[in-house]
Amino acid sequence: MAHTLDAKGLNCPLPILRAKKAIKDVPAGEILTVLATDPGSVKDFQAFCRSTGHELVEWHESDGVYTYQIRSAS
Amino acid sequence: MSDNAKKFTMIVTKGTLDWAYPPFILATTAAAMGVNVSMFFTFYGLGLLKKNLDLQISTLGNPAMKMPMAGMHMVMPNLMSALPGVDAMASKMMKNLIKRKGVASIEELRDLAVEADVELIGCQMTMDLFEFDEKEMLDGLEYAGAAAYMERALASDLNLFI
Numbered sequence: 001m002a003h004t005l006d007a008k009g010l011n012c013p014l015p016i017l018r019a020k021k022a023i024k025d026v027p028a029g030e031i032l033t034v035l036a037t038d039p040g041s042v043k044d045f046q047a048f049c050r051s052t053g054h055e056l057v058e059w060h061e062s063d064g065v066y067t068y069q070i071r072s073a074s
Numbered sequence: 075m076s077d078n079a080k081k082f083t084m085i086v087t088k089g090t091l092d093w094a095y096p097p098f099i100l101a102t103t104a105a106a107m108g109v110n111v112s113m114f115f116t117f118y119g120l121g122l123l124k125k126n127l128d129l130q131i132s133t134l135g136n137p138a139m140k141m142p143m144a145g146m147h148m149v150m151p152n153l154m155s156a157l158p159g160v161d162a163m164a165s166k167m168m169k170n171l172i173k174r175k176g177v178a179s180i181e182e183l184r185d186l187a188v189e190a191d192v193e194l195i196g197c198q199m200t201m202d203l204f205e206f207d208e209k210e211m212l213d214g215l216e217y218a219g220a221a222a223y224m225e226r227a228l229a230s231d232l233n234l235f236i
Contacts, residue, residue, distance in 0.1 A: 011177040013103040017186055037155035038176075051107040 007036045008065060015041045016048050019070070023054060026072040031057065034068040041066055081110045083227045084234040085121035088147075091129035091168060091180070094122050097211035097236050105190035112230075113187075113222040116197035119236075120204070123196050124210050127181060130165040168200070188212075195222065 005022040007015040007047045026032045034045070039051040042059065043067050049056040082104045086097045097119075101111045116121050122129075133139065133150035140147040154160050172179065178186075187194070198217040200206070210217075227233045 001226050009176045011175055012175070013099050013106070013183075016106050017178075041176055048107060051109075 003030065004032065004033045005035070008040075008042075009037055011038050011045060012040050016044050019045070019048065019068075020052075022070050023070065028072050028074040030072055032070045033074060034070065036066045036068070037064055039057055042066075043058075045070070079108055079110045080231040081226075082228040082232045082234075083112045083114070083223070084112065084236055085114045085116060085223060086122065086236050087117050087226075088236065089118035089121035091131040091165060093236065094129055094180045095183075097122075098180060098187060100187045100234070101192045102183055102190060105166070105187065105192050109232075111187075111190075112193040112195065112226050114195045114197065114226075116200050116208070120196055120206065122180070122184070123194060125210060126207075127184075127211055129180060130161060131168050132161050133164050134161075141171070143161075169200060183228045 003022065003026045007018050007019055010018070015034065017063075019034050023026055023032050026037045038044075042061075045056060045059065048054070051066060053073040055073070056070050057069040059066060061063065061067075078092055082101075084097055084100070088094075101113055105109050121127075131139075132155055133190060134155035136153055137149065140149050150160075151166065154166075169179070194212070194215055196211060196215050196217045201208070201217060208217075
């Protein structure tokens with residue numbers, strides 16, 4: 001089951017805050033996909049994952065949209 | 075939140091729209107990162123805990139305030155803020171810009187802070203000084219004094235004066 005959060009058009013700190021809320025509903029080991037347009041979100045999600053223990057599996061950017069794959073810790 | 079969680083305290087002393095952003099952005103972001111957050115609102119910062127917010131910004135004495143207008147960045151001459159309605163207009167323009175850029179409103183950030191169990195404390199002395207009524211303030215607030223803030227700040231990992 002795909003867990004996706006669309007945070008496009010939202011600026012700091014909303015992508016992180018929305019992701020925090022969304023990831024609560026993602027069972028451990030599964031992936032939350034986050035879409036964002038805020039360029040600051042790159043460093044933000046890296047820091048967010050480092051401090052919360054969720055794993056930033058991969059991220060990429062295409063046409064101004066950043067896609068993050070975050071594995072839920074627990 | 076675990077007991078190993080870092081603690082972040084801050085004392086919020088200003089109540090204009092621009093000064094409201096750093097405390098709430100930092101508080102909500104820290105809470106999202108698993109930090110225990112406590113905010114103490116005093117003097118003009120206490121106004122940020124009113125139920126109904128109508129935060130304002132002033133163009134007076136704000137030489138760093140260069141707003142995007144008509145395709146460039148403009149500074150308002152100080153004299154203009156003396157005209158009736160100019161500051162109110164600047165505040166409205168700022169709020170519109172914030173909305174257009176997908177930045178959260180203070181109301182939304184504050185709601186997120188409450189939801190994230192950020193501790194919001196109102197300064198009792200300021201309540202008395204400015205004759206604020208508890209009925210105008212958010213429900214469920216704690217009111218305390220300097221020693222309560224001091225105790226929390228001394229035990230924190232990160233403490234800010236805003």
